[in-house]
Amino acid sequence: MIDAVLLLSFGGPEGPDEVRPFLENVTRGRDVPAQRLEEVAQHYLHFGGVSPINECNRTLIVAVEQVLTSAGLLLPVYFGNRNWHPMVEDTVAAMATDGIRRAAVFATSAWAGYSGCRQYHEDIARARQAAGSAAPELVKLRQFFDHPLFVAACTDALRAACEQAGPGARVIFTAHSVPTAADATAGLAADGGHRYSRQVAEAARLVAAAAGVHSYDIVWQSRSGPPQVPWLEPDVTDHLETVHAQGVASVVVSPIGFVSDHLEVVWDLDHEARQRATELGMNFVRAATPGTDPRFAEMVVELVAEQAVGAPARRCSRVPAAGQGSNGCPCAPDCCLPAQQAVIR
Secondary structure (H helix, E strand, O other): OOOEEEEEEOOOOEOHHHHHHHHHHHHOOOOOOHHHHHHHHHHHHHOOOEOOHHHHHHHHHHHHHHHHHHOOOOOOEEEEEOOOOOEHHHHHHHHHHOOOOEEEEEEOOOOOOHHHHHHHHHHHHHHHHHHHHHOOEEEEOOOOOOOHHHHHHHHHHHHHHHHHHOOOOEEEEEEEOOEHHHHHOOOOHHHOOOHHHHHHHHHHHHHHHHHOOOOEEEEEEOOOOOOOOOEOOOEHHHHHHHHHHOOOOEEEEEOOOOOOOOHHHHOHHHHHHHHHHHHOOOEEEEOOOHHHOHHHHHHHHHHHHHHHOOOOOOOOOOOOOOOOEOOEOOOOOOOOOOOOOOOOO
16 A cells, blocks of 8 residues: 655755755765865856756656546655755655655656666665654655656657757767766676666667657766766767767757756756857757656656556566566665765766
8 A cells, every 4th residue: 555655856956055065965975076066066056056956856746746636546745855955864754744654756767777776775765764663664666767658758859859950960869977887787687787778778769769760879978977987978078079070960969868957957968068069060959858748747656556556567668677566666685786986966
């Protein structure tokens, strides 16, 4: 029985005074240089010190509540974050006070990997421990990179962007880079690891096929580690230079790895990548993220229904994903081990 839903996300500052404390939370214990923190802080301050992520999540919660009601699932929806207010520890404590006994947890990441999946399990465990014996059971919902509603929302966004760009535009899918060592441990050793990059590639394949796009590139963005640590490449901005040298005059960038327009979309793509494309004389069109599409909220409710009423799981592929059973999304001991470098947003 499920008696509530918890939307669990990364978190972000909502004012200039919150930027440095937020970044210190993200990087605590990870020895990130002060210079890197200051660089990322300036990205937030460019937007008044406000990350769009919390407002995106609040908007999503309203949409999810409406779909839950329409589906006859009268469940309250709570909101908690890993790194900034509302902190998940405070939210789970409030859930315990409200008498919640078992909640479905929707994490705002579609993917395998440490920061995208396993760390959310750690967040859940930490919050339950802080709440004590009255803490509700929290069941993390499965990865959804190949859910048909996620694919459909991304597909329509790509089609619209391609129509805006016009004929001949190169389609480029982008997702958050991670250290190559972390990608190698993303998934179970038994399935060969690399589950994160395989899932991104499969989501791109599904969306491209549905949109009628026959040729595309997959690139990465938002790396934050030192240059001597290998991360997934190519970087999106570097790739713009590569395709420009090949004579490409127009690009459509689909941020397949992101569910909403948070800072790594509005800064890394809308600001930095677009600026570089302009310098190169290239037309740059960015496809919308799926979080504001009504089908995304419908997908969240379908995932909840899998746990609440035993609804069947809908998937478009056979690429390995965690969380297909009745116990949600458990991680095996050797699954998605942590990277040594922090990913900061």
